[in-house]
Amino acid sequence: MSLLxxxxxxxxxxxxxxxxxxxxxxEPGERLGLVGESGSGKSLTAMSTVGLLAHGLRAExxxxxxxxxxxGKPDRALVPLRGPVAAVVFQDPxxxxxxxxxxxxxxxxxxxxxxxxxxxxxxxxxxxxEQLRWLDxxxxxxPERILTSWPHEVSGGxxxxxxxxxxxxxxxxxxxxxxxxxxxxxxxxAEVLDLLDTLARDEGLALLFISHxxxxxxxxxxxxxxxxxxxxxxxxxxxxxxxxxxxAYTQGLVAAAQQLEAAVRGMQ
Amino acid sequence: MKKTSLWIGAILVGINVVxxxxxxxxxxxxxxxxxxxxxxxxxxxxxxGTDRLGRDYFTQVMIGARIALTVAVGAAALGGLIGTTLGVxxxxxxxxxxDALAATLDILIAFPTLLLAMLVVAASDGAxxxxxxxAIGIAMSAIIARLVRILTKRVLAQDYITAARCSGLGWGRxxxxxxxxxxxxxxxxxxxxxxxxxxxxxxSLSYLGLGAPPPNASWGQLLQSAQSTVFNAPIGVIAxxxxxxxxxxxxNFLADGLRDLLDPERGAA
Numbered sequence: 001m002s003l004l005x006x007x008x009x010x011x012x013x014x015x016x017x018x019x020x021x022x023x024x025x026x027e028p029g030e031r032l033g034l035v036g037e038s039g040s041g042k043s044l045t046a047m048s049t050v051g052l053l054a055h056g057l058r059a060e061x062x063x064x065x066x067x068x069x070x071x072g073k074p075d076r077a078l079v080p081l082r083g084p085v086a087a088v089v090f091q092d093p094x095x096x097x098x099x100x101x102x103x104x105x106x107x108x109x110x111x112x113x114x115x116x117x118x119x120x121x122x123x124x125x126x127x128x129x130e131q132l133r134w135l136d137x138x139x140x141x142x143p144e145r146i147l148t149s150w151p152h153e154v155s156g157g158x159x160x161x162x163x164x165x166x167x168x169x170x171x172x173x174x175x176x177x178x179x180x181x182x183x184x185x186x187x188x189x190a191e192v193l194d195l196l197d198t199l200a201r202d203e204g205l206a207l208l209f210i211s212h213x214x215x216x217x218x219x220x221x222x223x224x225x226x227x228x229x230x231x232x233x234x235x236x237x238x239x240x241x242x243x244x245x246x247x248a249y250t251q252g253l254v255a256a257a258q259q260l261e262a263a264v265r266g267m268q
Numbered sequence: 269m270k271k272t273s274l275w276i277g278a279i280l281v282g283i284n285v286v287x288x289x290x291x292x293x294x295x296x297x298x299x300x301x302x303x304x305x306x307x308x309x310x311x312x313x314x315x316x317g318t319d320r321l322g323r324d325y326f327t328q329v330m331i332g333a334r335i336a337l338t339v340a341v342g343a344a345a346l347g348g349l350i351g352t353t354l355g356v357x358x359x360x361x362x363x364x365x366x367d368a369l370a371a372t373l374d375i376l377i378a379f380p381t382l383l384l385a386m387l388v389v390a391a392s393d394g395a396x397x398x399x400x401x402x403a404i405g406i407a408m409s410a411i412i413a414r415l416v417r418i419l420t421k422r423v424l425a426q427d428y429i430t431a432a433r434c435s436g437l438g439w440g441r442x443x444x445x446x447x448x449x450x451x452x453x454x455x456x457x458x459x460x461x462x463x464x465x466x467x468x469x470x471x472s473l474s475y476l477g478l479g480a481p482p483p484n485a486s487w488g489q490l491l492q493s494a495q496s497t498v499f500n501a502p503i504g505v506i507a508x509x510x511x512x513x514x515x516x517x518x519x520n521f522l523a524d525g526l527r528d529l530l531d532p533e534r535g536a537a
Contacts, residue, residue: 097428
């Protein structure tokens with residue numbers, strides 16, 4: 001059974017339709033990239049799969065997350081699905097953490113919930129060990145200090161790592177990454193991508209990776225869907241889509257990326 | 269400078285609080301007893317003179333502090349509680365309820381507090397401390413609710429809320445863990461500012477006879493009864509007026525200081 005199966009998903013805004021019927025599936029352990037320009041509906045599509053659309057937006061069609069229908073379910077019915085099945089990492093590390101809560105406390109929340117869900121009791125020492133283990137998993141140096149720090153005291157890259165740790169601490173099987181590296185500088189971007197790559201492999205996670213950055217998507221995903229104006233214009237293995245694009249829009253995207261690369265090489 | 273206004277505010281409000289608490293256990297004179305000549309000028313025995321019936325005026329001003337603070341604290345607590353609850357509900361509500369609530373709040377804000385107080389008094393057994401608290405509290409709750417609604421919506425739009433939902437946190441816990449702590453600083457400052465207005469509103473209500481009945485008279489009522497003798501004994505107007513001014517000024521200084529303290533970005537700028 002597919003971990004995520006989306007059929008003819010449509011998202012309606014207050015005035016018009018924003019996503020016009022998109023279908024795809026994600027198998028356990030598979031890595032799917034959603035590519036497209038801003039406003040192409042890639043984030044809307046991803047958020048619909050976990051029932052987290054903003055107020056005023058409505059999804060139609062069918063989304064089976066771990067075999068359970070998401071569309072049309074009340075929020076309360078979806079709460080138990082989120083976390084153990086799917087978790088999200090966002091674009092902006094500044095708003096991904098509660099500014100008024102120490103990092104250790106924020107990280108403790110998903111750990112405690114997971115323990116409660118699995119019926120384990122969690123002592124203070126066990127909790128601390130888990131916190132340190134997760135910070136270690138996301139390669140954070142000096143985890144002891146980080147636990148007692150406030151979000152504004154650490155760098156953007158570290159915040160994004162902590163956000164990833166919080167998402168993974170829920171124990172999901174699908175990680176939805178919504179432009180997780182866009183707001184970071186290039187070096188940090190590469191580090192965070194490597195980290196996501198390693199973690200997904202180690203934890204056997206399926207990845208739904210959303211980005212407008214073709215090289216980034218090419219690096220981390222197996223299969224890719226190209227979206228334009230709320231439609232999927234091309235789908236296939238990442239290698240094939242980026243080397244032999246069929247759709248005119250994809251060809252344009254790839255050509256633009258190549259031009260940029262050539263320009264950068266020319267400068268060197 | 270920021271710290272100065274906080275300290276001035278704290279001292280002015282502190283003096284009022286101490287006096288208000290003191291009146292519960294000790295008073296210089298019995299507020300209903302004739303303890304001196306009629307309309308006596310200020311003296312060592314009667315710091316603010318005496319009123320028309322020869323009662324010690326300073327004692328009454330002291331009691332006034334207690335009434336003012338009781339009404340303000342009660343109204344702030346009531347307004348804060350109702351306002352926060354309504355505001356959070358409105359932020360979560362579907363469009364229909366949200367719009368209805370927003371319209372109701374706008375009407376309530378446009379409605380003069382005095383008129384509201386008269387309605388509350390008319391609907392109950394007559395003017396008392398309770399009706400004053402209720403009227404001012406309701407008026408205050410509308411302003412707080414509108415603020416809380418916007419603040420809550422802003423917090424709910426943050427990624428950490430979506431992340432928390434996605435990790436399986438229910439709405440109730442999200443409000444307790446993330447929303448309330450994040451809106452608290454701004455709401456507390458707003459309540460502190462409203463607190464000053466509540467003191468003035470209480471004085472206005474009792475000036476019109478819609479506040480606490482005598483002998484536990486508030487400053488508004490003292491002003492009103494001293495009005496007819498203002499030229500013979502100006503202290504009757506000056507004393508409660510000064511007390512009222514000191515308390516309201518103190519509260520506003522304190523609220524300003526608090527805002528600077530709780531808003532690090534403003535403080536740094």
